[in-house]
Amino acid sequence: MSASTLIPTVAIEEDFRERAHEALADTQLRNNFRSAMDSLMTKRAASFSDAHEREHLRALGNAVRARALSKLPDLLQQLEANLTRNGVQVHWAETVDQANEIVMSIARRRSARQVIKGKSMVSEEMEMNHVLGAQGIECLESDMGEYIVQLDNEKPSHIIMPAIHKNAGQVADLFHEKLGVDYTKDVDQLIQIGRRVLRQKFFEADIGVSGVNFAVAETGTLLLVENEGNGRMSTTVPPVHIAVTGIEKVVENLRDVVPLLSLLTRSALGQPITTYVNMISGPRKPGELDGPEEVHLVLLDNGRSQAFADSELRQTLNCIRCGACMNHCPVYTRIGGHAYGEVYPGPIGAIITPHMVGLAKVPDHPSASSLCGACGEVCPVKIPIPALLRRLREENVKAPDASPRIMRGQGSKYSRKERLVWNMWARLNSSPTLYRVFLKAATRLRGLTPSNVGPWTQNHSAPKPAARSLHDMAREHLAKKSGDPR
Amino acid sequence: MSELFYNAVPNATRVAPPLPTPRQYPSHKPRKVYLFGTCVVDLFFPEAGMDAIHLIEREGIAVDYPQGQSCCGQPAYTSGYTDQAREVARSQLALFAEDYPVVVPSGSCAGMLREHYEDLFKDEPETLLKVHALAERTFELTEFLLFVCKVQFKDSGAPVKVALHTSCSARREMNTHLHGREMLAQLSNVERIDHSHESECCGFGGTFSVRMPDISGAMVADKTRSLIETGAHQVLTADCGCLMNINGSLEKQKQALRGQHLASFLWQRTGGQQ
Numbered sequence: 001m002s003a004s005t006l007i008p009t010v011a012i013e014e015d016f017r018e019r020a021h022e023a024l025a026d027t028q029l030r031n032n033f034r035s036a037m038d039s040l041m042t043k044r045a046a047s048f049s050d051a052h053e054r055e056h057l058r059a060l061g062n063a064v065r066a067r068a069l070s071k072l073p074d075l076l077q078q079l080e081a082n083l084t085r086n087g088v089q090v091h092w093a094e095t096v097d098q099a100n101e102i103v104m105s106i107a108r109r110r111s112a113r114q115v116i117k118g119k120s121m122v123s124e125e126m127e128m129n130h131v132l133g134a135q136g137i138e139c140l141e142s143d144m145g146e147y148i149v150q151l152d153n154e155k156p157s158h159i160i161m162p163a164i165h166k167n168a169g170q171v172a173d174l175f176h177e178k179l180g181v182d183y184t185k186d187v188d189q190l191i192q193i194g195r196r197v198l199r200q201k202f203f204e205a206d207i208g209v210s211g212v213n214f215a216v217a218e219t220g221t222l223l224l225v226e227n228e229g230n231g232r233m234s235t236t237v238p239p240v241h242i243a244v245t246g247i248e249k250v251v252e253n254l255r256d257v258v259p260l261l262s263l264l265t266r267s268a269l270g271q272p273i274t275t276y277v278n279m280i281s282g283p284r285k286p287g288e289l290d291g292p293e294e295v296h297l298v299l300l301d302n303g304r305s306q307a308f309a310d311s312e313l314r315q316t317l318n319c320i321r322c323g324a325c326m327n328h329c330p331v332y333t334r335i336g337g338h339a340y341g342e343v344y345p346g347p348i349g350a351i352i353t354p355h356m357v358g359l360a361k362v363p364d365h366p367s368a369s370s371l372c373g374a375c376g377e378v379c380p381v382k383i384p385i386p387a388l389l390r391r392l393r394e395e396n397v398k399a400p401d402a403s404p405r406i407m408r409g410q411g412s413k414y415s416r417k418e419r420l421v422w423n424m425w426a427r428l429n430s431s432p433t434l435y436r437v438f439l440k441a442a443t444r445l446r447g448l449t450p451s452n453v454g455p456w457t458q459n460h461s462a463p464k465p466a467a468r469s470l471h472d473m474a475r476e477h478l479a480k481k482s483g484d485p486r
Numbered sequence: 487m488s489e490l491f492y493n494a495v496p497n498a499t500r501v502a503p504p505l506p507t508p509r510q511y512p513s514h515k516p517r518k519v520y521l522f523g524t525c526v527v528d529l530f531f532p533e534a535g536m537d538a539i540h541l542i543e544r545e546g547i548a549v550d551y552p553q554g555q556s557c558c559g560q561p562a563y564t565s566g567y568t569d570q571a572r573e574v575a576r577s578q579l580a581l582f583a584e585d586y587p588v589v590v591p592s593g594s595c596a597g598m599l600r601e602h603y604e605d606l607f608k609d610e611p612e613t614l615l616k617v618h619a620l621a622e623r624t625f626e627l628t629e630f631l632l633f634v635c636k637v638q639f640k641d642s643g644a645p646v647k648v649a650l651h652t653s654c655s656a657r658r659e660m661n662t663h664l665h666g667r668e669m670l671a672q673l674s675n676v677e678r679i680d681h682s683h684e685s686e687c688c689g690f691g692g693t694f695s696v697r698m699p700d701i702s703g704a705m706v707a708d709k710t711r712s713l714i715e716t717g718a719h720q721v722l723t724a725d726c727g728c729l730m731n732i733n734g735s736l737e738k739q740k741q742a743l744r745g746q747h748l749a750s751f752l753w754q755r756t757g758g759q760q
Contacts, residue, residue, distance in 0.1 A: 017700065024704045055505050330687045334704045368698055370691025370705070371564055373658035387605075393566030422562050426570035429525070430577035432554040442529055455696040459703035460734025463530065470523045470532035474539065474551035481543075 016364040019339040029165060033336050036164045040327040043270025044378070061263045062382035064256045065318040072308065075217040075250045076299065082220025086282035088295045096126045099300045103128065103209075103242055106296060107137055110240055112206035116198075118226065118234035119143035120211030121159050121321060122244045122300055124343045125356065128209065140205075142198050142230040144191060151178050157337030159344060160268050160323040165336050198230065208234035208292070212245035213320070214260060215297070218253035222280040222297065225265065232278050241292040243280070247299050248308075248317035260320055263380035267322040303355035306407055312391055313406070316351050318381040323348075325375035325385060331368055340365065347375035351388045359396055360409030366392035439469040509661070511633040512587075518548040519630075520588045522578075524595040525557035526726040527747075534726060534747030538591040538627050541753055545635040549589075552581040558598040563606070565693045572606045579603070579616055587623045589630045591749055593656030593725045596626040601659050626656065627749060628665035628724050641673035643755040649681050649718035651688060651709070651732065651745070653725035666724055666748050673755055681712040690731035706735040714743055721745035 023029055048054035068075060080090045093099035103126075107115070115137055117123060129139040129150065141150045145162035149155060152174050156162030163171070168185050176183040181193050202208075210231055214223040222243050224231050235241045251257060265271040284291035307313045326332040326346025337345035342353045342362060350365040359366075366389045375385040397419070400411030428434050446465040453462055519542060523535040539549045555578060563571035582588050590596035600621045607613040631637045650666050657663035663685075670678050689695065689705025696702075710732060713721050723729050723745055732745045 017698075020698075021700050024700055052505075059505060330689070330705055331701055334701060334708075364698075367694070368701065370654070370687045370689060370694045370702065372654035372687035372691065374654070374685075374687070377658050390564055390566065393564070394568050395566075397566045419567070422565070422567040422570045425562060426567075426573040429556040429559070429574040432556070432577075435556040436553075439529065455699035456734075457738075458699045459695070459706055459738065460731070461737035463730065463734065465529045466532045468532060470528040470535035470551075471553060473532050473536050474521070474523070475553060477536065477539065478549070478551060 015341060016339065016362070016368070019341060020335045020368070023335040023339045028167075029336055030334060032165055032167050033333050036161070037327050037333045040269065044267055044324060044327070045270075047266040047270040047272065057259055057263055058380055058382050060259045061320075061380050062318065064251065064260060065320070065381045066315075068251050068256070069248070069308070069314055069317055071252075072247070072250065075252060076247060078217040079215055079220065079250050082217065083222075083282075083297060084220075086220045087285075088220065088222075088282055088297055091296060091298045092301075093298055094301045096300065096302055099126050099244065099298050099302075100128065100131045102296075102298050103132070103244070104135060106240065106242060106294075107132065107135075107207060110206055112137055112240070114201070114205045115139045115207045115209055116142050116201050116205035116234050116238060117146070118208070118210035118224070118231040119146055119162070120209065120244055121156075121343060122211055122246055123209060124156060125300070125302055126244065128244075139209075140198070140201050142202070142228075142234055143226075144194050144228060144230075147194055147198065148174065151175075155338065155343075157345065158323060158326060159321055159348075165338065202230075202233045202237045205234075205238040207240045207242060208236075208238035209242050209244065210235050212243050212249055212297070213264065214257050215245060215250045216252075216254055216257065217250050220281065221254065222278075223257060223261075224278040224280065225261070225274040225276065226278070227269075227271075227275045229276055232276055235278060235280055236291055239292055240294045240296070241280070241283075242296045242298065244298045244300060246304055247301055248304055248319075260381075264320050264322050267324040267378065267380040303357070303408070307352070307355045310406055313355075313388065315383050316348075316355070316388060318383045319348055319352065320381055321348075322380055324378045324380065328374040328378045330370070330372060330374065340368075347385045347389070348383075351383075351385060351392060354392055354407060354409065358409030359392065359407055360412035363396060363409075363412040366390075366396060436471060439471055443467060443469050443472075509629075511629070515545060515547055515635060516587050518550060518584075518586050520582050520584075520586050521549050521551050522555060522558070522582075522588050522590045522595065522599070522624075523551065524590065524592045524726065526730060527591060528556075530730055531726045531747055534591060534729075534750050537747070537753040537758065538589070538749040540758055541627075541631060541637075541749055542589065542635070544758075545631075545637065547635070550586070554581050558595040559606070560595060560598045560602075561692050563598070563602060564691075568606065575603055575606050576613075579613070579620065582620060585619075585623070587625055587630065587634070588620065589625050589627055591627040591724065591747065592727065593626050593653040593660050593662060594727055596624055597655040597659035599624045626660045626662045626665075626724070628656075628669065629660070629662045631752075632665050632668060637669065637672075639669065639672040639752065639756045641675045641755055642757050643673070643675055645675045645677070646720065647677045647679055647716070647718045648720045648722050648751070649679050649713050649716045650748075651681075651713065651721060651723040651728055652684070653723065653728050654687050656725060657685060662724070666722065669748075669752060670722070673752075676755065679716040679718050681716045681718075683708070683712055688728045688731050690727045692727065695731060703735075706731055710735050710739065710741065710743075714741060718743070720751070722748045722751050724748040 083090050091102045132139040141147045148163040157165040172185045212222045213225050265274050283295045307316045325348050329346050332346040353362050369389050371386045373386050395410045396413040398411050442465045449464050451462045527535045559571035559574040603617045607617050652663040688709040689702040729745050
């Protein structure tokens, strides 16, 4: 066995850089993302035209989420009790395997052959399409963007707009090739084609699957926002509805939903509200004409409780999945969502994925940021994303056996050599004598600066120190001014 | 709008924290200030540091440059080497003993002093008192000139077109991103031209530029293209990290355009010697 198979993190790390490198060279992809993100940023800005109102609302959103997380265990129990009272069956899953098993057992009991899905990122965490497919159950995406990526055997590249990496021409080619329809680049016509295919599937499906935007503890209500109506179809037409969600999505009461909903739709797409806001409060009751016979909720942990355990990292769980951080991220805008290689891309992905898959599997994600702060500036619930990225870098470089153990895969970038370099750097910069010796050497020997300084000279000319340092110039200037040598 | 909803449902637990008030500036000029030059200025752009000193001195304020200073600690801090950053930060904390303002000709280093030293020393209550006092009297150069010195510049230069790049720290930590514009607007012969995606990062990010050279390179390529497209004669910025990144990239691309620190530009345009 070679050394490289023993240290899997090395290969994975190169994967991210390799994928980013390829994405950066793809002009079509770069243009698709740039124009899509520019448009989303403009829409968001327009929908928050009053800066004072926006900041007030963000502070409120943060306070609501922080309060919910501060009593998360209690709220989850209250949610379960109230959902159960409403006739919803609640299931708990610590891992994605457990969550899939729960879904499978319902499918087996119902002898299900076809599943229709509304958009759900948690189902992406579970790779539900793949798992059900392997058991011979067809799992079809009904969100137009999700449908497009599924048709092309891809994964979503954005949490809100899964097919944002494609332009209309690429979708036209795909539909023409896969569905055998006449070629058209007209967006309205393309959507009509997709809708015709899906409409029939809603009536054939044995189970409808959806995500959840907010699970309301006080009333036992599952709130789901969407723009296409496929969410309402998926949750009401099939005889069984299974909602899957993360344990952090719970809020205390319906009043809490008001500011969060406003923040979500405006931050995501610049919409005052989505076309559909579904509030699901149980299965069909006797005498009612429609609605599913059974409603299930699967509450998934998948690493969230690890983030929950640390007061700083817990803020990761404030997230309401609007995607504004990626829309505003200069890195995401350039490399797109697929380069991250995980379910959640962009800044939120970089801080949440390490809890789900372990830091060792995504060691480069926290470093893939200039810490420009654009993500934190727009986050509707004020997650300090740059601070959390930095914190994960700290977890990444500490010794793998360091205690306390904060997270799975910590220390995956630990390097004795690099630590030694930073120790020397710290020594140099905290000793005035050493630092001045360094300055003297650097300025005197400036002519010797090599023309190739590793990765820096990939994008820049070689840096050349000045002939004299500011230390020297300032000392001389101030001595001249005061008349006495210092 | 949100007030409407929330006043309708009174509930003490849902009151949002108050919004931070804008920074209050001293009403009088101090007698003396410290200049924290920053390591990048020290080694690569010392003339920018000297021009900052000249600008402050012209306002009748004495400048002290503590010779014990080096770096604010940011490179280690953002790389996750928190202990090493703390060691350097501690040595810098000791240098500014008198109660004079500390002026920094760089948004990101000023942001480090003002925003992040608190995190470094969060477990040391006594040091934290010093940290808070230092944060309170730390000023980025442009805010110091504009709001403490209340500078009024008189332009003595030939007509020129400039593009202004603002660092992310100036924009998002120090809230000084509009100050450069305001000072340039005082110069009658200077035309400032906006560039596309002005608020976007230039791609420097400290060690990010060498850890992720592909992504950082794509960012600086886009930034320099936007700057070149303005047709400006010169790029200005108040942050030497960005300056090193942008100038290094322009030079590598063999472009004629170059960036200059805002302090040097302001000094040269208003009667100072080059």
